[in-house]
Each structure stands twice: as structure tokens, then as C-alpha cells.
Amino acid sequence: MQYKICDNIEVTEVSGEEFIICFDVESGESHVLDVAATAVLNTVGKGMSLEAAVNAIAAEFEAEPGEIAGDVAAFTQTLIEKKIIEKAV
Secondary structure (H helix, E strand, O other): OOEEEOOOEEEEEOOOOOOEEEEEOOOOOEEEEOHHHHHHHHHOOEOOOHHHHHHHHHHHHOOOHHHHHHHHHHHHHHHHHOOOEEEOO
């Protein structure tokens, strides 16, 4: 399954910081994502399959894919529930 960042979400990178802010222009809610969460958003949220995202994130953080797959899947679900990402059509 592929996902995309929802149209109502504005993503802002904070210069010199290791986090990003996702602002929902419809609800006014802001979500601060740390470096690991940003890695999930930048892979899964931009159309990469979950398996490919796990492999890319594992390589970036020098981890074993099997060790992080559950966390990546769980955070992907959190992004869906918070309406930051949605199924790509």
C-alpha cells in the first residue's frame, strides 16, 4: 500500500534542528516529529512501500530491518490516525 501526505498538511523543516513541524491547516493542530518520525514521513508519506521504507530507514540508522519494522508500521498507523498521511489514489 502506498501513502501520501494529506493535502491539508503543511510540513516545515526547522533550520538547525532535528525535527519538523506538520501543521494541519484545517484543524489548526501542529505535530512535531523527531528525526526517526521524520524518516517515516519522508519515506512512507511520499509513496514508498512499507517494506522499502523499513529498509531505507534501517540503512539510515544502521539498524536491522527486522528490529524496526514493527515500530515503522506502528508509527505509520499513528500518522494515518492523526490525518497526516492517507492512502495514495
